[in-house]
Amino acid sequence: MNKFKCSACGKELPAIVGYERAAWRHCPCGHVAVSIKSRLESLRRELRAERISYGELVELQSLVPHIEPGDLELLEAAGVDADVVREYDTGCE
Numbered sequence: 001m002n003k004f005k006c007s008a009c010g011k012e013l014p015a016i017v018g019y020e021r022a023a024w025r026h027c028p029c030g031h032v033a034v035s036i037k038s039r040l041e042s043l044r045r046e047l048r049a050e051r052i053s054y055g056e057l058v059e060l061q062s063l064v065p066h067i068e069p070g071d072l073e074l075l076e077a078a079g080v081d082a083d084v085v086r087e088y089d090t091g092c093e
Contacts, residue, residue, distance in 0.1 A: 003066070004033035010062075012036075036066045040074060047077050 004013040004024070008031035016025060027033040043060050046052040052060075060078045067074045 003036050005036050005039065005063075006031055006033040036063060039063070040067065044074060047073070052077075 002015045002022075004015065004027075005011070006013070006027035006029060009027060009029045011027060011029070011033070013025060013027060013033050015022065023035045023038045024032050039059075040063060043052065043056055043063075046056055057077070057079075060074065064075070064078050064080060067078065069075075
């Protein structure tokens with residue numbers, strides 16, 4: 001199920017039943033919480049276009065637990081060591 005993260009307070013929110021494919025929802029703090037999956041894809045587009053900001057790289061680092069283990073493009077951009085990524089992806093030590 002898709003999770004959401006508020007850009008203002010950083011709180012993670014679950015998807016609303018029946019609206020699992022939504023790209024955003026409102027946070028109790030009054031701001032809009034964006035789907036983590038859609039935000040990762042947005043950061044990927046910025047990375048590929050070579051216009052990702054330092055702030056977005058910090059945000060990407062905070063989203064590492066939500067990145068698929070085999071997604072080397074985002075994991076390496078987030079600063080995860082390539083050897084750690086390979087070990088995690090293959091289950092080897």
